[in-house]
Amino acid sequence: MNxxxxxxxxALCLKESxxxxxxxxxxxxxxxxxxxLLFIFGFGVSLDSSRMRIGLVVEDSSADAQAFSDALxxxxxxxxxxxxxxxxxxxxxxxxxxRGVVVLPPDFARRLNAGAESAPVQLLTxxxxxxxANFVASYVSGAWQIWLDRRALERGGVSAPxxxxxxxxxxxxxxVSRNFxxxxxxxxxxxxxxxxxxxxVVAREWERGTMEALLSTPVTRAELLLxxxxxxxxxGVVSMLICVAVTVWVxxxxxxxxxxxxxxxxxxxxxxxxxxxxxxxxxxxxQFNAAQAALNAAFLPATLLSGFVFEISSMPLPIQAVxxxxxxxxxxxxxxxxxxAGQVWPVLWRQMLFLLLSALFWLGLTALKTRRRLD
Amino acid sequence: xxxxxxxxxxxxxxxxxxxxxxxxxxxxxxxLQLLIFPFSTTLEVKNSTLAVYNQDGGAASLELLxxxxxxxxxxxxxxxxxxxxxxxxxxxxxAMLAIRFPEDFSRRLASGQSAPLQAIIDxxxxxxxxxxxxxxxxxxxxYSAERLGQSGRVPTSVLTIDNLxxxxxxxxxxxxxSLVAIITTLGALIVTALSMARExxxxxxxxxxxxxxxxxxxxxxKAIPGLIVSSIQGSIIALAAVFCYGVPFxxxxxxxxxxxxxxGLSLVGFGLMISSVCSTQQQAFLGVFSFTVPAVVLSGYMxxxxxxxxxxxxxxxxxxxxxFIVIVKGLFLKxxxxxxxxxxxxxxxxxxxxxxSVAYVxxxxxxx
Numbered sequence: 001m002n003x004x005x006x007x008x009x010x011a012l013c014l015k016e017s018x019x020x021x022x023x024x025x026x027x028x029x030x031x032x033x034x035x036x037l038l039f040i041f042g043f044g045v046s047l048d049s050s051r052m053r054i055g056l057v058v059e060d061s062s063a064d065a066q067a068f069s070d071a072l073x074x075x076x077x078x079x080x081x082x083x084x085x086x087x088x089x090x091x092x093x094x095x096x097x098x099r100g101v102v103v104l105p106p107d108f109a110r111r112l113n114a115g116a117e118s119a120p121v122q123l124l125t126x127x128x129x130x131x132x133a134n135f136v137a138s139y140v141s142g143a144w145q146i147w148l149d150r151r152a153l154e155r156g157g158v159s160a161p162x163x164x165x166x167x168x169x170x171x172x173x174x175x176v177s178r179n180f181x182x183x184x185x186x187x188x189x190x191x192x193x194x195x196x197x198x199x200x201v202v203a204r205e206w207e208r209g210t211m212e213a214l215l216s217t218p219v220t221r222a223e224l225l226l227x228x229x230x231x232x233x234x235x236g237v238v239s240m241l242i243c244v245a246v247t248v249w250v251x252x253x254x255x256x257x258x259x260x261x262x263x264x265x266x267x268x269x270x271x272x273x274x275x276x277x278x279x280x281x282x283x284x285x286x287q288f289n290a291a292q293a294a295l296n297a298a299f300l301p302a303t304l305l306s307g308f309v310f311e312i313s314s315m316p317l318p319i320q321a322v323x324x325x326x327x328x329x330x331x332x333x334x335x336x337x338x339x340x341a342g343q344v345w346p347v348l349w350r351q352m353l354f355l356l357l358s359a360l361f362w363l364g365l366t367a368l369k370t371r372r373r374l375d
Numbered sequence: 376x377x378x379x380x381x382x383x384x385x386x387x388x389x390x391x392x393x394x395x396x397x398x399x400x401x402x403x404x405x406x407l408q409l410l411i412f413p414f415s416t417t418l419e420v421k422n423s424t425l426a427v428y429n430q431d432g433g434a435a436s437l438e439l440l441x442x443x444x445x446x447x448x449x450x451x452x453x454x455x456x457x458x459x460x461x462x463x464x465x466x467x468x469x470a471m472l473a474i475r476f477p478e479d480f481s482r483r484l485a486s487g488q489s490a491p492l493q494a495i496i497d498x499x500x501x502x503x504x505x506x507x508x509x510x511x512x513x514x515x516x517x518y519s520a521e522r523l524g525q526s527g528r529v530p531t532s533v534l535t536i537d538n539l540x541x542x543x544x545x546x547x548x549x550x551x552x553s554l555v556a557i558i559t560t561l562g563a564l565i566v567t568a569l570s571m572a573r574e575x576x577x578x579x580x581x582x583x584x585x586x587x588x589x590x591x592x593x594x595x596x597k598a599i600p601g602l603i604v605s606s607i608q609g610s611i612i613a614l615a616a617v618f619c620y621g622v623p624f625x626x627x628x629x630x631x632x633x634x635x636x637x638x639g640l641s642l643v644g645f646g647l648m649i650s651s652v653c654s655t656q657q658q659a660f661l662g663v664f665s666f667t668v669p670a671v672v673l674s675g676y677m678x679x680x681x682x683x684x685x686x687x688x689x690x691x692x693x694x695x696x697x698x699f700i701v702i703v704k705g706l707f708l709k710x711x712x713x714x715x716x717x718x719x720x721x722x723x724x725x726x727x728x729x730x731x732s733v734a735y736v737x738x739x740x741x742x743x
């Protein structure tokens with residue numbers, strides 16, 4: 001085998017590893033940044049509104065209006081604040097100190113008891129925060145429904161709307177958004193380690209002129225490529241272990257899959273990420289350009305188009321089509337499944353197949369573009 | 376002195392614009408983000424699949440099913456015929472919401488009893504699935520009220536929901552003003568943090584130091600191009616938001632530029648701080664990256680600040696982006712006047728003052 005000598009490969013890998021360990025900035029990115037990012041994603045990005053501040057304006061002083069207010073105050077999702085007038089509460093809504101205003105008009109009780117009329121309840125939400133507005137609407141209608149049921153019960157009748165949709169959650173019964181956001185953010189972190197770090201390595205050799213020295217040795221293309229891939233692959237795996245440990249023990253996210261499968265999926269994803277980073281590095285031969293390109297070609301897609309926060313099926317079709325080309329998409333889906341559902345093979349096989357294809361594609365393209373020539 | 380400063384600023388701007396690589400750096404991310412962000416960063420639920428297991432088959436169930444199928448949120452309805460098939464579609468993420476009609480659904484309704492429906496929600500995507508659930512719930516409540524109306528009774532109470540500032544809850548109206556803030560951030564930071572590192576790497580920094588410019592003026596000369604770039608990029612996004620994406624602008628343009636200026640100052644402070652500890656462009660780049668990601672995450676753009684634990688909420692007070700996003704969104708959608716802008720503006724000024732003085736001290740120490 002003269003295209004691959006274990007002795008040379010070992011020496012090259014050792015050299016690359018020394019370089020990694022010596023540069024404090026790469027150690028910082030591989031070990032410290034993931035932990036910080038996991039904490040920030042884990043605690044900072046929470047889509048579970050713990051208690052929404054909602055203003056309540058009661059323009060009717062009857063006992064019925066009081067019963068409604070009680071239902072609102074009793075909701076575990078709402079922190080209600082009383083206001084004196086509609087205008088005052090709308091000003092608060094505008095300033096962002098409450099996220100919704102519930103108004104009971106003066107004729108609330110009269111129309112409630114009139115029989116032929118319906119008692120109006122008005123909810124104003126802050127449309128500048130559309131997601132929050134959706135939740136405000138759903139929490140207030142929940143409290144409203146409870147009030148209606150209780151009232152019907154007290155009068156011995158059936159509750160007015162005859163059909164009730166009862167929610168039941170599978171996999172994440174307490175609906176903690178952290179449980180799906182954190183596994184997804186591991187994909188972003190792996191992208192940073194895989195693509196951003198490697199985008200610099202080949203370019204650095206060119207910039208510092210050490211590539212010429214390397215090429216004057218009998219090193220082969222395969223050895224050169226492997227010596228760049230293997231140490232960073234190892235770095236990625238170690239950093240994945242740190243991520244899993246922090247996720248499970250510190251952030252308390254359940255892990256239901258097997259570590260073996262996680263290892264295979266991670267390896268396949270690292271294949272694409274490392275391949276992409278090395279390709280950019282090989283093509284640009286300039287550290288700054290390569291980092292910039294990696295940011296736009298790897299990091300942004302992994303954040304925006306992988307489905308880790310933003311739902312892919314809600315995007316317009318051309319953008320949905322683009323997401324199929326992004327390895328992070330398959331990795332996010334595999335991670336979310338492994339953490340929350342366990343081994344769901346039909347999902348995992350599909351993701352692993354795509355990850356394998358994409359790894360082969362990027363590494364193959366890099367091998368093709370790696371030349372043993374100076375120009 | 377004014378003239379010397381002017382020539383320095385001119386030199387910086389020429390340096391930014393002269394080489395094609397730098398030009399690409401200023402324009403490409405802007406265009407890319409303007410094209411992709413508004414479409415991809417959405418928490419709306421559209422085009423999702425609804426799975427239905429109809430064990431009933433009665434008239435009422437078919438009627439309700441028809442309405443669910445017509446809803447904009449669920450263009451595809453997947454019919455399943457067994458419990459195991461239902462489990463499978465949720466497990467394999469073919470649908471994130473499934474509704475089961477029990478056998479006695481139509482019978483109970485016909486006899487005037489209340490009829491429960493079961494909704495199965497995929498907790499792996501809890502946010503989207505909860506939103507999909509709320510759409511389905513709204514359809515069910517409507518249908519229920521209509522049935523009641525047909526039987527000649529009126530509902531006891533009606534809940535009307537008005538979304539102020541954004542009546543149809545267009546997610547794009549939320550994304551684009553935030554984008555003005557995020558893109559301004561990247562522009563200003565990259566320009567200020569990298570320019571100093573580039574001078575160091577290329578060895579021109581010493582030349583700058585021996586020029587008759589006072590160190591403070593060198594910093595000002597490095598800061599102003601960042602301000603110029605960020606306000607131009609901000610203006611482009613703001614114009615695109617209003618004219619291409621149809622987002623209303625209800626505040627005053629002067630307040631917008633005043634705030635962009637204050638925000639730019641606070642960013643330039645961070646940029647100069649990063650560049651004074653870094654000796655290469657690569658380090659500066661990683662520094663900008665390490666600042667921007669947490670700044671965006673903690674800004675309230677990805678998730679509301681009030682959902683964060685107290686500790687992070689305190690940290691986010693030092694994040695200029697958090698304050699600026701509130702101002703920009705207020706100016707676009709909520710018709711903010713000075714009284715409403717000020718509570719977010721003074722923290723920006725305070726951050727700017729702190730970071731700029733720290734950057735100045737670090738710079739003096741480094742050249743001493």
